[in-house]
Amino acid sequence: MATNIRRCFPKPNRAAVSESIRRVADSVPEPDDHGLLSVPSCDLLSGLTEEAGDALSQTIQLLSCGEESAIHVFYNEGDRIGASQSSFLQSQAIMYRIAKEETLHDLMLTRVSELLPYDERHHELRRRARHFYLRLAHPEPKYHFFRISELDSVVCMIMHGLLTGTGKLATSPALSKIAAHIRDDEAGHVRATRERVVELGMTLSERLEEAEPIRTRIVEMLSDTHEALDTLGVDADQLFKRILARKTS
Ligand SMILES: [Fe+2]
Numbered sequence: 254m255a256t257n258i259r260r261c262f263p264k265p266n267r268a269a270v271s272e273s274i275r276r277v278a279d280s281v282p283e284p285d286d287h288g289l290l291s292v293p294s295c296d297l298l299s300g301l302t303e304e305a306g307d308a309l310s311q312t313i314q315l316l317s318c319g320e321e322s323a324i325h326v327f328y329n330e331g332d333r334i335g336a337s338q339s340s341f342l343q344s345q346a347i348m349y350r351i352a353k354e355e356t357l358h359d360l361m362l363t364r365v366s367e368l369l370p371y372d373e374r375h376h377e378l379r380r381r382a383r384h385f386y387l388r389l390a391h392p393e394p395k396y397h398f399f400r401i402s403e404l405d406s407v408v409c410m411i412m413h414g415l416l417t418g419t420g421k422l423a424t425s426p427a428l429s430k431i432a433a434h435i436r437d438d439e440a441g442h443v444r445a446t447r448e449r450v451v452e453l454g455m456t457l458s459e460r461l462e463e464a465e466p467i468r469t470r471i472v473e474m475l476s477d478t479h480e481a482l483d484t485l486g487v488d489a490d491q492l493f494k495r496i497l498a499r500k501t502s
């Protein structure tokens with residue numbers, strides 16, 4: 254797959270999707286960006302130091318790659334539900350709503366990222382993250398969605414860390430709004446994907462068995478930005494411990 258230097262995955266091409274399915278997707282309203290996409294570029298990074306800017310750019314490479322990947326996952330799942338014999342219009346619409354929220358996250362993070370430093374180090378992080386997200390896929394959707402719910406929980410934890418206590422985004426008016434928006438959406442995604450996992454028949458013992466290896470892999474990926482997270486005021490060691498120790502439900 255050809256990749257742009259700043260993208261891990263291309264934007265989805267919906268042209269090949271059947272008309273009836275596309276109509277359902279198109280009927281799901283676009284999420285409100287609350288004006289965040291129109292914040293002038295000169296105000297977007299206000300309150301951020303140069304050192305924190307480089308660290309944020311590193312962290313964004315991993316997060317953006319996840320958003321780009323998630324857009325495909327949720328559109329595909331919506332299409333898959335739509336193409337199945339039985340009708341689950343509500344589940345299908347939820348998948349498209351999440352796909353559209355992920356698209357908004359991608360747009361927000363791309364805007365911020367384009368104002369931040371980007372060199373070979375950031376590119377290498379993107380390359381490694383892309384490999385992680387490709388390996389996240391599982392042939393059985395219930396496992397794939399369980400992994401995504403774990404990942405989204407971690408995104409919530411990172412955003413929360415950036416916004417509270419020593420988190421360096423707390424003092425940036427625009428960035429803190431973007432981070433809070435993504436955190437709140439991801440909390441909703443965790444609830445929706447957990448419901449989807451149960452709908453798809455994943456048992457508690459299967460979830461318990463899957464939790465440890467996927468969390469270990471998430472921490473491995475995030476350890477590439479250990480120093481960057483510390484610079485951003487998020488204690489990476491503490492964060493990793495909390496990710497691994499979370500209760501599975
Ligand atoms: Fe997202």
Ligand SMILES: [Fe+2]
Pocket residue numbers: 323355405438439442
């Ligand atoms: Fe998400």
